[in-house]
Amino acid sequence: MHALHPDGGPDTGPVAGGPDPAGGKTVLHTDEIRRALTRVAHEILERTDGANDVVLLGIPTRGVPLARRLAARLAQAEDRPAPCGSLDITMYRDDLRLRPARALGHTDIPPAGIDGKIVVLVDDVLYSGRTVRAALDALGDLGRPRAVQLAVLVDRGHRELPIRADYVGKNLPTSQREQVRVLLTEIDGQDAVVLGEGGAPHGRAADGAHGAGR
Amino acid sequence: MIRHLISAADLSRDDALLILDTAGELAQIADRPMRKLPTLRGRTVVNLFYEDSTRTRISFEAAAKRLSADVINFSAKGSSVAKGESLKDTALTLEAMGADAVVIRHGASGAPHRLAGWVRGSVINAGDGAHEHPTQALLDAFTMRSRLGRLEGLRVTIVGDVLHSRVARSNVLLLHTLGAEVTLVAPPTLLPVAVSSWPCEVSYDLDTELPKSDVVMMLRVQAERMNAAYFPTVREYSRRYGLDGDRMATLPEDAIVMHPGPMNRGVEIAAGVADSARSTIVEQVANGVSIRMAVLYLMLGGAEASS
Numbered sequence: 001m002h003a004l005h006p007d008g009g010p011d012t013g014p015v016a017g018g019p020d021p022a023g024g025k026t027v028l029h030t031d032e033i034r035r036a037l038t039r040v041a042h043e044i045l046e047r048t049d050g051a052n053d054v055v056l057l058g059i060p061t062r063g064v065p066l067a068r069r070l071a072a073r074l075a076q077a078e079d080r081p082a083p084c085g086s087l088d089i090t091m092y093r094d095d096l097r098l099r100p101a102r103a104l105g106h107t108d109i110p111p112a113g114i115d116g117k118i119v120v121l122v123d124d125v126l127y128s129g130r131t132v133r134a135a136l137d138a139l140g141d142l143g144r145p146r147a148v149q150l151a152v153l154v155d156r157g158h159r160e161l162p163i164r165a166d167y168v169g170k171n172l173p174t175s176q177r178e179q180v181r182v183l184l185t186e187i188d189g190q191d192a193v194v195l196g197e198g199g200a201p202h203g204r205a206a207d208g209a210h211g212a213g214r
Numbered sequence: 215m216i217r218h219l220i221s222a223a224d225l226s227r228d229d230a231l232l233i234l235d236t237a238g239e240l241a242q243i244a245d246r247p248m249r250k251l252p253t254l255r256g257r258t259v260v261n262l263f264y265e266d267s268t269r270t271r272i273s274f275e276a277a278a279k280r281l282s283a284d285v286i287n288f289s290a291k292g293s294s295v296a297k298g299e300s301l302k303d304t305a306l307t308l309e310a311m312g313a314d315a316v317v318i319r320h321g322a323s324g325a326p327h328r329l330a331g332w333v334r335g336s337v338i339n340a341g342d343g344a345h346e347h348p349t350q351a352l353l354d355a356f357t358m359r360s361r362l363g364r365l366e367g368l369r370v371t372i373v374g375d376v377l378h379s380r381v382a383r384s385n386v387l388l389l390h391t392l393g394a395e396v397t398l399v400a401p402p403t404l405l406p407v408a409v410s411s412w413p414c415e416v417s418y419d420l421d422t423e424l425p426k427s428d429v430v431m432m433l434r435v436q437a438e439r440m441n442a443a444y445f446p447t448v449r450e451y452s453r454r455y456g457l458d459g460d461r462m463a464t465l466p467e468d469a470i471v472m473h474p475g476p477m478n479r480g481v482e483i484a485a486g487v488a489d490s491a492r493s494t495i496v497e498q499v500a501n502g503v504s505i506r507m508a509v510l511y512l513m514l515g516g517a518e519a520s521s
Contacts, residue, residue, distance in 0.1 A: 088239065091253040091511070101215055101516030103232060104239040141248040 024181065024196030028170055033153065033191050036169030037066070040151055041073035043167050048118050050078055053146065055114055057087040059123045059135055060105030065186040066153055067122035083110035087121070087142075092134035109142060119145040120167075124182035126152040129163035154193055156180050215512045218330045218337040222348040222388040230391055234356050236508035237501070243280060244500070253515050254283035260313040262304070262329075263340070264290040264320045269475060269499055270340050270350070274317045277506035283514070286311070301325060305332040315514055318342070336513045344378050344439065350474055351384035353505040355392055357494050358429055360501070361470050366393040371423045373399045373455060374433035374482050377406050378440070381474045382433060386414045399423050401455065403444040420455055424464045431472040432457050432483045448481055458484040462492065470494050 028036070045051050051074050058067030064086045071084035088105035090096075121135050132150055139148060151167035156174045170193070174180060179196040183189075215232070216224050225233070243249055259278040263271050271287070278285045288308075290296065295304065301320070308316060315336040318326045323345035330337040341347040359365050370389055376382045376398050386396050396414040398405065409416055417423050424430065435451065445451045457471065465471075471483075471492045479485045488495060 091251045091515075096253065096515055097517055099517050101512045101514075104236050106239060107242060137252070141250070142246060 024179070024194040026192050027172060027195045028154070028193035030191040033169070033193065036153065037069055038073060040167045040169055041070050041077065044070070044120060044149075044151065045074065045077055047149075047166070048120075051082060051118075053117045054082060054120055055110055055112075055117045055145075056082060056084040056120050056122055056151075057109075057114075057135075057139075058085070059121060059131060060086055060088050062124040062182050062184055062187060063122045065184050066124060066151075067120075068186075070120075070122060070151065083112060083117075085110045087135055087138055089131060089134040089138050092137045094130055094134065107138075114139065114143040114145045116144070116146050118147045118149065120149045120151050122151045124153050124184075125180050126150070126155045126163075126165050126168075127158055127180075129159045129161035132163050133161050153182060154180055215516070217513070218326075219348050219509060219513065220326050220330060220337065220339045221346045222351045222384040222391070225348070225388065225391060227391050227393075230352070230355070230388060233352055233505065233508045233512060234359060236512060237352075237356050237504040238360070240507045240511070241501070241504040243507075244503070250280055250282060252282050253511060254278070254281040257283045257314040257514050258286065258312055259283045259315045259317060259510065259514075260286045260288060260308050260311075261340075262288045262308070262316055262318045262320075264295070264318075264325075265341065267319055267341070269502065270319065270347075273499070273502040274338075274340060274349075274506050276503050277510055280503070281507055281510055281515075283314075283510065286313070301329065302332055305329050309333045309335075315510065338509065338513070341380050343380065344383075345380050346384045346387075347380040347474075348384050348388070349502070349506055349509060350381050351388040352509070353498055353502045354381075354385055354431065354472060354474070355388055355394075356501050356505055357472065357498050358394075358470070361494060361497075362428060362468065365389070368394040368428045369397070369426055370394050370429040370431065371397045371399055371427040372431045372433065373420060373457070375404050375435050375444075376400045376409070376433065377404045377444070378436040379433045383412070385431065386412050390414065397423055397427075399455070401445055401451070420457075420461065421464070424461055425466065427465060428469050429472060430457065430465065430469065431474075432477075433474070434476060435478055435481055452481050456480075456482050456484065457487050459486050462487050462490065465492070472498060474498070 048054050056067040056071050058064035067084050071082040074082035085108040086106055088107045090102055090104050149166040152165045153169040154172050155165055155168045156172045158176055181194045183192045185191050261271055261274055275285050313335045316333055317338045317340045318329055319340040320342050323343035325342050326337050326339040339346055339348055355365060372382050389396050390413040397417055398414055399417045399420050471487060473483055473495050477483055477488055479488060
């Protein structure tokens with residue numbers, strides 16, 4: 001399991017730009033993803049006064065390993081475990097009726113709960129903001145956090161809702177026709193952020209297409 | 215996902231596993247302070263019950279309400295059915311009210327199948343005559359998987375009144391799809407004529423089957439459907455096919471005892487067995503809500519199936 005490795009796993013990604021196995025242009029490589037996450041972790045520590053009450057909740061699929069990596073960094077920096085879990089938002093999506101019913105992700109709230117805590121939602125790509133809207137609704141049914149913040153690896157713009165991220169790994173200006181895909185070692189066997197040309201959204205269909213269609 | 219759930223045989227292995235996995239996630243909802251999801255807001259589910267039922271109707275109602283669907287309960291008693299309205303006319307009335315799903319229990323085998331041809335919404339069979347009860351089979355499979363960790367290769371023995379049991383047929387079909395090995399045990403008079411065409415083994419002797427069973431499922435003796443003498447006396451039936459403490463002791467160590475309910479304590483199952491740690495009877499009821507939530511979500515939650 002690479003999730004707890006402070007460097008986010010071994011360097012298996014491509015080292016130079018240009019075409020890569022996923023078919024597209026690699027805009028972030030392993031090292032850049034690692035540095036971005038380290039910076040985000042330190043920003044969380046600063047902004048939350050040492051991350052005392054912080055609970056990291058990853059949004060499936062790829063938000064979950066990112067949350068684990070951030071938790072490992074927080075734990076390392078402060079020398080105590082950082083609670084970390086996952087929050088599935090499928091049942092709260094506003095586009096459920098547009099596609100066949102999808103499989104649910106796993107929701108795993110740390111035993112101490114989220115009441116009175118600072119919840120940091122973690123996702124791979126921030127796009128329309130609809131996933132985050134759904135996550136806020138899902139959180140409301142689970143408890144009452146003191147504050148909710150948002151950390152994303154990539155902010156690609158084109159918001160459709162008044163939502164912004166508190167922590168951004170990389171701002172990535174894109175056109176809406178382009179497709180942003182985040183690959184993570186834990187799921188895809190390599191770390192990379194790939195920018196592909198538009199066309200039919202694929203690859204992200206199972207976990208909600210905030211990187212692609214929506 | 216399929217549009218109607220009439221028979222357990224409608225489900226492919228992938229569909230069935232998707233329902234079980236979804237139910238597993240939805241089971242968590244029961245432990246939360248807020249036991250409701252907004253997913254089916256604005257959808258209408260009609261419970262159309264022509265036969266008495268406690269747990270199935272309540273279970274479907276709870277499942278639909280936890281998903282925020284509107285629920286209309288219809289029971290034959292106290293409705294126009296008592297005045298002689300046909301199933302088709304009732305169906306057209308429901309259609310006019312905009313039912314997105316109709317959950318039907320009917321005394322006649324095949325009623326849900328007929329209904330599916332008359333309404334635009336999804337039809338979910340909640341028990342039709344002695345034919346099928348697919349959501350019961352799904353919740354039984356879910357219970358087996360959560361207790362024993364697997365379904366593939368599991369040896370399941372279903373005991374009792376197979377002839378009148380819709381639960382037995384649905385379980386045989388679903389468990390076969392999921393890779394379990396099913397053996398039916400019953401007196402010859404309580405087995406359907408065509409049982410040899412079912413994907414399962416048949417035995418008349420309970421005592422030889424118990425030591426090689428991972429799961430033993432006791433069926434209720436359905437006295438209300440029995441229009442002939444299928445066995446000499448209840449006592450004799452109970453002695454040969456009832457599960458008492460001595461028989462339970464011959465089961466393998468981690469085997470479980472199931473019953474779809476309602477039980478006739480002292481007939482097919484002894485009270486001590488029903489209340490033992492091996493018994494999953496209360497769990498089955500709780501799992502029923504999760505399974506029905508999963509079925510409703512997967513059939514109604516997404517875009518309408520094009521088929």
